[in-house]
Amino acid sequence: MVLVAAVALIDTDGRILLAQRPEGKSMAGLWEFPGGKVEPGESPEAALIRELAEELAIDTEQSCLAPLSFASHAYADFHLLMPLFACRRWHGIPRPQEGQRLAWVRAQDLRRYEMPPADLPLIPMIQSWL
Numbered sequence: 150m151v152l153v154a155a156v157a158l159i160d161t162d163g164r165i166l167l168a169q170r171p172e173g174k175s176m177a178g179l180w181e182f183p184g185g186k187v188e189p190g191e192s193p194e195a196a197l198i199r200e201l202a203e204e205l206a207i208d209t210e211q212s213c214l215a216p217l218s219f220a221s222h223a224y225a226d227f228h229l230l231m232p233l234f235a236c237r238r239w240h241g242i243p244r245p246q247e248g249q250r251l252a253w254v255r256a257q258d259l260r261r262y263e264m265p266p267a268d269l270p271l272i273p274m275i276q277s278w279l
């Protein structure tokens with residue numbers, strides 16, 4: 150069981166930030182929500198705050214992370230459990246720190262970006278919520 154915290158960052162126009170997994174990583178080229186593995190002893194919120202600083206050089210805080218949904222998906226080699234938070238408030242401008250491409254995407258356009266299979270059930274939920 151791998152616990153990964155992920156976030157839908159939503160800008161003032163209601164667009165969602167997706168990041169493309171870089172070459173060399175598993176599922177390279179697919180678009181995903183920013184986030185990453187929760188380390189031992191860490192809360193999902195703390196993991197996200199850390200990952201957002203590392204991956205995008207932005208700061209947010211726990212009170213700005215609202216639980217939105219979750220993904221539970223059996224990959225061939227692990228089971229992914231991924232809480233998805235929504236966040237509308239952060240400090241700084243998201244800039245790729247690890248060579249990943251970023252895209253601000255309208256909810257109705259999410260299907261144009263190829264995402265990992267675990268993420269697919271999240272798309273209609275986000276579309277109806279936004």
Ligand SMILES: Nc1nc2c([nH]c(=O)n2[C@@H]2O[C@H](COP(=O)(O)OP(=O)(O)OP(=O)(O)O)[C@@H](O)[C@H]2O)c(=O)[nH]1
Pocket residue numbers: 153154155174175176180181182183184185186229231265266267268
């Ligand atoms: N951040 C993020 N990870 C996701 C999403 N959907 C999804 O299946 N994952 C999977 O959850 C794991 C995220 O862990 P990570 O980002 O810390 O992993 P990593 O690329 O550094 O390591 P890895 O190459 O071993 O997978 C990856 O296996 C990734 O493919 C998503 O929307 N956001």
